[in-house]
Amino acid sequence: xxxxxxxxxxxxxxxxxxxxxxxxxxxxxxxxxxxxxxxxxxxxxxxxxxxxxxxxxxxxxxxxxxxxxxxxxxxxxxxxxxxxxxxxxxxxxxxxxxxxxxxxxxxxxxxxxxxxxxxxxxxxxxxxxxxxxxxxxxxxxxxxxxxxxxxxxxxxxxxxxxxxxxxxxxxxxxxxxxxxxxxxxxxxxxxxxxxxxxxxxxxxxxxxxxxxxxxxxxxxxxxxxxxxxxxxxxxxxxxxxxxxxxxxxxxxxxxxxxxxxxxxxxxxxxxxxxxxxxxxxxxxxxxxxxxxxxxxxxxxxxxxxxxxxxxxxxxxxxxxxxxxxxxxxxxxxxxxxxxxxxxxxxxxxxxxxxxxxxxx
Amino acid sequence: xxxxxxxxxxxxxxxxxxxxxxxxxxxxxxxxxxxxxxxxxxxxxxxxxxxxxxxxxxxxxxxxxxxxxxxxxxxxxxxxxxxxxxxxxxxxxxxxxxxxxxxxxxxxxxxxxxxxxxxxxxxxxxxxxxxxxxxxxxxxxxxxxxxxxxxxxxxxxxxxxxxxxxxxxxxxxxxxxxxxxxxxxxxxxxxxxxxxxxxxxxxxxxxxxxxxxxxxxxxxxxxxxxxxxxxxxxxxxxxxxxxxxxxxxxxxxxxxxxxxxxxxxxxxxxxxxxxxxxxxxxxxxxxxxxxxxxxxxxxxxxxxxxxxxxxxxxxxxxxxxxxxxxxxxxxxxxxxxxxxxxxxxxxxxxxxxxxxxxxx
Numbered sequence: 001x002x003x004x005x006x007x008x009x010x011x012x013x014x015x016x017x018x019x020x021x022x023x024x025x026x027x028x029x030x031x032x033x034x035x036x037x038x039x040x041x042x043x044x045x046x047x048x049x050x051x052x053x054x055x056x057x058x059x060x061x062x063x064x065x066x067x068x069x070x071x072x073x074x075x076x077x078x079x080x081x082x083x084x085x086x087x088x089x090x091x092x093x094x095x096x097x098x099x100x101x102x103x104x105x106x107x108x109x110x111x112x113x114x115x116x117x118x119x120x121x122x123x124x125x126x127x128x129x130x131x132x133x134x135x136x137x138x139x140x141x142x143x144x145x146x147x148x149x150x151x152x153x154x155x156x157x158x159x160x161x162x163x164x165x166x167x168x169x170x171x172x173x174x175x176x177x178x179x180x181x182x183x184x185x186x187x188x189x190x191x192x193x194x195x196x197x198x199x200x201x202x203x204x205x206x207x208x209x210x211x212x213x214x215x216x217x218x219x220x221x222x223x224x225x226x227x228x229x230x231x232x233x234x235x236x237x238x239x240x241x242x243x244x245x246x247x248x249x250x251x252x253x254x255x256x257x258x259x260x261x262x263x264x265x266x267x268x269x270x271x272x273x274x275x276x277x278x279x280x281x282x283x284x285x286x287x288x289x290x291x292x293x294x295x296x297x298x299x300x301x302x303x304x305x306x307x308x309x310x311x312x313x314x315x316x317x318x319x320x321x322x323x324x325x326x327x328x329x330x331x332x333x334x335x336x337x338x339x340x341x342x343x344x345x346x347x348x349x350x351x352x353x354x355x356x357x358x359x360x
Numbered sequence: 361x362x363x364x365x366x367x368x369x370x371x372x373x374x375x376x377x378x379x380x381x382x383x384x385x386x387x388x389x390x391x392x393x394x395x396x397x398x399x400x401x402x403x404x405x406x407x408x409x410x411x412x413x414x415x416x417x418x419x420x421x422x423x424x425x426x427x428x429x430x431x432x433x434x435x436x437x438x439x440x441x442x443x444x445x446x447x448x449x450x451x452x453x454x455x456x457x458x459x460x461x462x463x464x465x466x467x468x469x470x471x472x473x474x475x476x477x478x479x480x481x482x483x484x485x486x487x488x489x490x491x492x493x494x495x496x497x498x499x500x501x502x503x504x505x506x507x508x509x510x511x512x513x514x515x516x517x518x519x520x521x522x523x524x525x526x527x528x529x530x531x532x533x534x535x536x537x538x539x540x541x542x543x544x545x546x547x548x549x550x551x552x553x554x555x556x557x558x559x560x561x562x563x564x565x566x567x568x569x570x571x572x573x574x575x576x577x578x579x580x581x582x583x584x585x586x587x588x589x590x591x592x593x594x595x596x597x598x599x600x601x602x603x604x605x606x607x608x609x610x611x612x613x614x615x616x617x618x619x620x621x622x623x624x625x626x627x628x629x630x631x632x633x634x635x636x637x638x639x640x641x642x643x644x645x646x647x648x649x650x651x652x653x654x655x656x657x658x659x660x661x662x663x664x665x666x667x668x669x670x671x672x673x674x675x676x677x678x679x680x681x682x683x684x685x686x687x688x689x690x691x692x693x694x695x696x697x698x699x700x701x702x703x704x705x706x707x708x709x710x711x712x713x714x715x716x717x718x719x720x
Contacts, residue, residue, distance in 0.1 A: 004393030008400040033364030037559045040368040073433045077596035081580035201599030220441030236437035239561030
C-alpha cells in the first residue's frame, strides 16, 4: 500500500494499527454478526464500547471524578454556541481571549447569547503571539473565561494554562490528547475528534458537573450538556462508527504510552520542522514568536510568495497531502497530529531543503 | 461470515454490497493513499463525493431545483429544534400533528421557540391511527404544518401526504427513500440516515430555498439552514465517513432500481409480517388500524405478555437482532428498512410460527 503523508488540519491521519483493527472486524463487530456501522447504540456491545472509551479518555487525561465526559456531534463550531447556552448560568457576560481565527469565531458565535468581553487580544500584532498576561483585563463577574489553547490557522499555542477566578473554558480542538492538560484547572474542555482523537463525527466535552443544569431556555435538548450527561451522551442516536473509531484510537494511545509519550514525539516533530524553516535563511518564514509556536500546526510562507503554488504542486506530487494553508491566511501549513510519524516530518523537511536548493 | 438478521430501529443494516465496497477501499479512498476516514472534507475527492451524493439523492427523490439538499449532523432530534429556529419566519405559531412518540417529542422541542398548536392528535386512541383529516383544525396563519410520516415506535404511517395551505414539514426519519415522497408538496423534509440512507452521523434536510434566510437570532450558525446551504453543508467539518457511506448507499439504491422498486419490496416484507401476526389467531397482536400500519416498523405484542421475554431470548439466540420494542411501549418491534432482505423477514415469520407452536 502506498500511503500518503497526510499533513491535513483535520480530518487527518489515523494510526495504521487502528485502521487495520477496524478493517479486520469490519463485517463482524464483537461477534455480533454485524458491522460496527450497523450496530445499535442501545446494544450491550456498543454501550460497553462507549463505557470503555470514556474510561480510556479519563485515564489518559486523569479526569477528576466530578467531571462529566461527553461524546457529542456537531464539531467545535457548534460548541461555540453550546458553551454560552449552557454556561452563562444567569450571568450576562463572558470573557474571551482573542488569539487567532478560531477564537474570533468563538467570540462571534457567543455574542448571540452573551455580552462578550475581549479580555485580551493579539489581533493588532497579527496573531503572532498570545497576549501578555499582564495585559489581560479579566472580569471577576464573567460567567467564564474562554481561550483557544491552539490556534489551528495561525499556529499560536498557549505556553501555559491561563489563571482565572472564573471557570476556565478551553477550546482544545487541535491539541487535546497531543499534550498534557490539567483538566482540574478548567470548567470545561472541548475538542472535535478529527485531529488527535479519532475520525470526524465526534466532539469530546469534559465539563465540571457543578456548572451544569442552568442552560438557557432556548437550548435544544440535544445541545444541553446536563441532559446529554444524564443520557450518557445518547439522548439520541450518536455517530456510532465515529465513536467506535475514537474508542480504538484511545486504546491505541494508551498502548503507545499515553499523552506524555506522544507529547515528546509531537514536540520533536514540531522542532524538526521549525528548524528546517529557521535554517532556511529566510526562504521559509514562520512569523509566530518562538514561545507561542504551535506543536500541532506549523504554518509558514515562502519569502517569495510567487513560488508557493509550485511548492504545493510538487509537494502533492511527492505524496504530501493537506499542506495548503487555510484560505484566510494562505501560505503553507503542516499539521503534526498524533498519528503523523517522525519519518513523514523528516521527509517533508528534506523536501523543503530540496525545493529550496532547486528554487532558492 | 455468519450474518445476523438486523431488525433494529436504527442504526440498522447496510447493504452487503456497500459494506464490501467500503471494505475493499478502506485503506485507499479514490487513489488518495488515505482512508475515507482520514480524507479532508476540503479535498477534491471528498467534494466530488459530496456532490455525487447530492445528485443521487436528487435523482432518487426527483427533488425540484429550487430545493436545497443538506447533509448535516445531530440527528432528527436536533431538527426538532432547527425546524422552528429556521422556519418561523417572523410568525409566532406552528401546527403539529400528534401521532405517536416522535411527533410528541417534536412538539415538546418546538414549544421552546413557537406557540405550538396541536392541529390533530390520535393520543386519546392510543396512537393506533392517523387522526381523520376532517378532525384537523389547521391554522392558516401557522408558520408551517409538521407531521411525522412514520412513527417508528408506534408503527403508524400516513397513508397520504397531508394537504395544507402553509408550508408542510415532514419528519421522514424512518421512511425517506423507502417509499416515494412528493418533495414538491413540502416546504421541508428531514431524515436521519441510519434507517434507510446510510450509517448514523448524517441527517438529510431537503428544504425549499424560499423558506430560508429568516432564522431566529438565537440560531447557531451550524444549525442555520441558509448558512449551511451557502457552504454546501460544510460550514464546519462534517462527519465525513458517514457521508461517504451514505453516498455509497445512495448509489446502491439507484443500481437496485430506485425508490419505487424498494418500496414494492418493503411493502411485501411488511405484508408478510402483518400476515404472520394476523394469522396467529390473537397470539401476536398489532393494534394499529390497517390503513395506518407502517411498512417500516412493525410493532407487536404477545397476547400473553409474560412470554415476551422468552420470545426475545430465543429470537436473539436464533440470530435475530434488535427486536425488543422501544422502552416507552415495550413489546416487540421489527424494523424492515431497505437493506433487510425478504429472506430475513421470512425467517422471522417462520420463527414466530415455531414459537407459537411451542408455546401456544
